[in-house]
Amino acid sequence: MEKEELFNYQKLTEEQLQTYNEQGYLILKGVIKPQGLEQMRAECMKAWNKEKESFDPNKSWLQNSLLVNVHHQAPTVKQYYFEGPLVSVATQIIGENVKGATSQLTFKMKGNTKPFGWHQDNGYGELDPYNALTTLSALDDTDRGNGCLWLIPGSHKQGQIRVEQNAEQKQSQSEIIVEADDSKAIPMEMKAGDSLIFNCWMLHKSDGNYSTDRDRRILFLRYADADAIEVYNNRKPRLGKLVNGHTKFHEVEEFEADL
Template sequence: MNYKLTQAELAQFHELGYLGPFTLCSPEDMAAIRSRIETEVLTSDGPNPKSRLQCRHLDQRFLYNLCAHPAILDRAESLFGPDLVLWATYFFNKEPGGSEIPWHQDFNYWPLEPVVNLSAWLAIDPVTIENSCVNLIPGSHKKIIKHLPSREGMAFSEEADPAQVDASKAIPMELKPGEFFLFNERTLHQSNKNMSQKRRMGMTMRITVPFVKMTHDVGPLFPGHANIQLRGTDHLGFNRLVAPPETNP
């Protein structure tokens, strides 16, 4: 199948700063993937010894295959062109009672220059308002918001200046398992404290282009971090590249 974005979808992404939801796989297929995540990923160490949740596409082929799915890459290519780089993934695993993630723009936290990024947020569990789905503010990517030290109880140490955030414009991004949405590095988003009795797990995939230079070995990355070329060619050689992991058993 061809998943390339239409002109109307491209216009919507540039106007709103996000797009979706789209379907990568069925809830039934995601149930099998979720079982592997629970038994093979969350129980084992990955490339970052301090976090089992970060960059597991570097050591788990079935997770890399999710990132390389045409449903994501065809759309990414529509926005960024043919040369695509995968530089990070992360499991946002919010258990019941999990803390609020404050309003923020992702560019604030990343060691990229310039900060050019497309994020895909893939639902592993059912994602609802009740169990703390991501909320987004349409059009908020058009303005850079100053970030301040977070208020007490937040999951992040910095947040967008509350005085510059109009949360009344927020829309909830509810997802079935196997659905995802796309957003850019400046789109304001957050998620509330999980007040339900159900876990909410999602996997974020961070895609950029070869002209973006990153500092691999500093937070939120880690010593030994590297990128994977998803499509096309890296003609510049700014960043460390590795091959995708070998096929899982």
């Protein structure tokens, strides 16, 4: 099926770009069309059921809620990640040279009431330059009842927040939680097919899914400067498929996205 039948391609307006720079986020309506949603849900659930089980409160967040590199098993997600409308959005915000940096299905099943505290995405995977872009595309309607995201508008302006972790915390990959003022938070409620985009320094969290009959499935796709390096990994280049422009790193130029 042609991409145009699955996704709505759009260019950010000057007003949207100004809002993003000032507030640190945007919600883009109806980025994924109904046929695209149908295909993505089917592919994602096939991949999920192949590797995962039902929610278990004794398991970790990674075991319960994340399926990494979901595009390896979901062709429509791969098309969306590498050729979809978010690539154009990323080039407007990051610049002409862009690579895909992360692909995940975040699946907060009904009954998974575990919250995820305040953090910055660049706190977990610090990339330089500091213009990486997080996109969250809703495969289900998301609201306060089933664990939608909350963020603090403008909080990206404080830059990278340093959190001290001891060797044991680093080894266990424990959550990197920061202090934030809950009174300034607003819920990011979305309809299925919408996409939330925000700055790598944006403070955000999510509550548990207290719904008894609704899951909350989100595609987490991160884009970065094509020459972005991993600060936490001896400043090695972040590997990811080049989706626009060029890069100075042959490792990125030659990166095979399916590996």
